[in-house]
Amino acid sequence: MTTLRFTFDGRDLAGAPDSSLAAALTACGTRVYRHTNSGAPRGIFCGMGVCQDCLVTVDGQPNQRACMTPLRDGMQVQTQTPRPDLTAPPVQSRTAQRLSPAVLVVGGGAGGLNAAIAARKAGADVILLDERKNPGGQYFKQRASAGLPPLDPQQEAGRKLVQAALSAGVDILTQAEVWGAFDGPEIMAADPTQVHAIRPGAVIVATGAYERPAMIPGWTLPGVMTVGAAQTL
Ligand SMILES: Cc1cc2nc3c(=O)[nH]c(=O)nc-3n(C[C@H](O)[C@H](O)[C@H](O)COP(=O)(O)OP(=O)(O)OC[C@H]3O[C@@H](n4cnc5c(N)ncnc54)[C@H](O)[C@@H]3O)c2cc1C
Ligand code: FES
Known part of the structure; x- marks a missing residue:
């Protein structure tokens, strides 16, 4: 399989094209992604974009969630320092667009996809937004790279639903x-290239759920993660 080259704190690393940045870093044995104000190390924890423990600086842009960032060839990644400089201009400027669908669905998991299909069948024009690279959500999680075969029947069922x-x-x-x-x-959303200001007739929120960890000594140590993060990796 072709590999993608990237650097982490100046070290040359390689990862599989189907990886998130967090998966690629994990495969390379890198556990510490940032330090808190007190100097405590943090690494991947939730694996689904909800805890902020995996923030890194990518191509000069701080506060990028490694678990939600697809690996790209040539990425320059750095450990995030506490209170990073937020004045750096964005790598890519964004255009803005206004949208006004009859129905807006937020979340492209099993719930959102089925709701969107039902709304379409009822005759509404429907926009569905999801923050991940591919729709499918937590249960039907799809592979990061398009065109790769599903890994199991669950992924195949998700592919069919999408x-x-x-x-x-x-x-x-x-x-x-x-x-x-x-x-x-008025719903505000942003993707890497566009800002969307959306005035829908109706909104369906299907943003799913996430794990609530038990806080025990050591639970923030790099290498300690939720079952969901381990499952995703
Ligand atoms: C860690 C974990 C492990 C699980 N393991 C299993 C299992 O092994 N077997 C099983 O049967 N069930 C499992 N479940 C339950 C199953 O995942 C859920 O029942 C199912 O995914 C719910 O579907 P959903 O569409 O409601 O939400 P989800 O599948 O979670 O989809 C919600 C979508 O909304 C998106 N989203 C959230 N916020 C935003 C936002 N602000 N902007 C844009 N998009 C957003 C998310 O990225 C996601 O794609 C698990 C759940 C979790 C959290
Ligand atoms: S936000 Fe990435 S590990 Fe929690």
Whole structure:
């Protein structure tokens, strides 16, 4: 399989194209991604974008979640220091667009995909947003790289569900994170290249759930992670 080259704190590393940055770092034996204000080390913990323990600086851009960032060839990754400089200009500027679908679905897991298909079948135009690289969510998690065969029947079922949503005419926007909801409703989301200001007729929130860890001594040590993170790796 072709490998992607990247650096971590100046070290040359390689990873599989189907990896998140966190998976590639883990495969290379790297556990510490950042340090807190008190100097305590942190590494991948939740593996699903909800805990911020895996923040790294990528190509000069701080606060990137390694577990949600697809590995790219040539990436320059650095351990994140406490209170990183946030004044660096974004690597890629974003354009803005206004959208006004009849139905907006936030979350592309089993719940969101089925809701979107039902809304399409009822005649509504539907936009579905998911912050991950591919829809599928936690249960139907799809492989990061398009075109690779599903790893098991669960992934295959997810692939079919995503295909059914696309065939039904659902407009799926990926790597699009909803970060705010205001009166209107007006929903704000951003992907790596665009900012979306969305005024939908109706909103379906299908953002799933995440693990609530038991806090025991040592639970923040790099290498200690949730079952979900281990499952994802
Ligand atoms: C760690 C873990 C392990 C699990 N393991 C199993 C198992 O082995 N077997 C089993 O049967 N069930 C398992 N479950 C339960 C199963 O994953 C859920 O029942 C199922 O995924 C729920 O589907 P959903 O569509 O409601 O949510 P999810 O599948 O979680 O989908 C929600 C989607 O919303 C997206 N999202 C969230 N916030 C935003 C935002 N702000 N902007 C854009 N997108 C957003 C997420 O990226 C995700 O893709 C597990 C759950 C977890 C958390
Ligand atoms: S946000 Fe990446 S490990 Fe929790």
